[in-house]
Amino acid sequence: MIDIGIMALLMAIVAVAGLGFVLLRRPTGEGKSELASLLGDTHQRMDERFAAQERTLREMLTSQERNTTRSLSTLNERLAIIREAQKNIADLSEQVTGLRGILDNKQARGAFGEFQLEELVSNSLPSGAYQFQATLSNGKRADCLLKLPDPPGPTVIDSKFPLESYRRLIEAPDSDARKICRRQFAGDITTHLDAIAQKYIITGETSENALMFVPSESIYSEIHTHHEALVRKSYRSRVYIVSPSTLWATMNTMRAIFRDVHMREQADIIQNEVVRMLEDVGRLDHRIVSLERTYSQMGEEFRKVRISTDKIIKRGAGIESLEFDKSAESTDSPTKT
Secondary structure, eight states, X not given: OHHHHHHHHHHHHHHHHHHHHHHHTSOHHHHHHHHHHHHHHHHHHHHHHXXXXXXXXXXXHXXXXXXXXXXXXXXXXXXXXHHHHHXXXXXXXXXXXXXXXXXHSHHHHHHHHHXXXXXXXXXXXXXXXXXXXXXXXXXXXEEEEXXXXXXXXXXXXXXXXXXXXXXXXXXXXXXXXXXXXXHHHHHHXXXXXXXXXXHHOOTTTXXXXXXXXXXXXXXXXXXXXXXXXXXXXXXXXXEEEEOHHHHHHHHHHHHHHHHHHHHHHTHHHHHHHHHHHHHHHHHHHHHHHHHHHHHHHHHHHHHHHHHHHHHHHHHHHHHHTTOOOHHHHHHSOTTTO
């Protein structure tokens, strides 16, 4: 807009110059007068145009300054959000690094699995239904022993898992390496299943089943998605693989079993209480019949009393009027009352 105004101003100047040249060729007095008038008008118009251009430029600068201030404010807010997000990402990275450090260390990894197992079991079952770090007759210590009634009997849950081979599997660079790592992962799981069956399934002491707790849904998914033979192996060994979600469902089922067992244990007490309650009901019925009989006798006695009072009232009325009822006297004799 400023460039167009300047061009228009230059064109006006050129036009005035041309017109002045024409006027100068006229007689001296007339030409100078017209030229002075024309120059004055042109100067006034130029001042007005410059003032208008100045106002327009000032408004544009003010508007741009306002927009720039608003944009900077919005940018500062977004930068604050980005800084907060970066802080959260840094905190999450530290937590992930700490978790990875836990999972890299076998002892820490075992403690992590045991902690998760303890949380699931203790939040699902009554306190007397399980025991952590229980020692069996063969000297082996179970991470958790579920004290289930026969059948199935006490059942062991082992919380260890082969993380190293699984990490090599997910970090494999190509399909060939992934196949090799998958076979090694299956071999490690098979070895662990055999160890659980040998250590924690004891005839006459535990149930015929045991549970292998894998505290990772991704490992559980890997086993059931790509290792069907491994799953069948676990069924044959009677060592069932459970994840946090499937163990939670299993614990709910076991809680229902414990509730049924408790009800069966209380069945004799409940039956005895019902028998005693029926005896109390029988005694209450006998007492109600006796009370009803007594009430009937009392009603008859009240009726007789009422007859006697009516006769007494009638005799009193006869005495007052000095009129004796012979028939009433013979009926209401002393021998009959």
